[in-house]
Amino acid sequence: xxxxxxxxxxxxxxxxxxxxxxxxxxxxxxxxxxxxxxxxxxxxxxxxxxxxxxxxxxxxxxxxxxxxxxxxxxxxxxxxxxxxxxxxxxxxxxxxxxx
Numbered sequence: 725x726x727x728x729x730x731x732x733x734x735x736x737x738x739x740x741x742x743x744x745x746x747x748x749x750x751x752x753x754x755x756x757x758x759x760x761x762x763x764x765x766x767x768x769x770x771x772x773x774x775x776x777x778x779x780x781x782x783x784x785x786x787x788x789x790x791x792x793x794x795x796x797x798x799x800x801x802x803x804x805x806x807x808x809x810x811x812x813x814x815x816x817x818x819x820x821x822x823x
Contacts, residue, residue, distance in 0.1 A: 734760060735767075759797070766793055786817075794819045 728743040730750075737760045740753040771787045798820055806818040 735763065737763065762793065766790060 727745050729740070730743055731738055731740045733739070737756065739756040739760060741750050743750050766789060769789075771790070773785050773787065776783045776785075808816050810816045
């Protein structure tokens with residue numbers, strides 16, 4: 725008998741689960757796990773993209789797989805992103821507003 729509803733957060737994803745009060749068995753929500761596993765698969769993938777000169781600026785193309793994933797996560801994905809340095813050789817790009 726699963727009577728306890730819980731939720732945990734992994735890498736920003738909410739994962740709902742039920743827990744059995746008697747034996748302690750935990751069952752994660754299949755939809756939440758599917759989204760999380762899709763994220764992990766993309767996270768472990770390395771994309772090589774070109775840096776291109778466009779006018780007086782440089783542009784980097786973002787692979788369609790990443791954009792499609794972001795659109796699935798956000799009901800409305802804004803075309804604007806936030807970009808800043810994490811370190812001397814690492815840029816951080818944020819889609820939407822951070823919580």
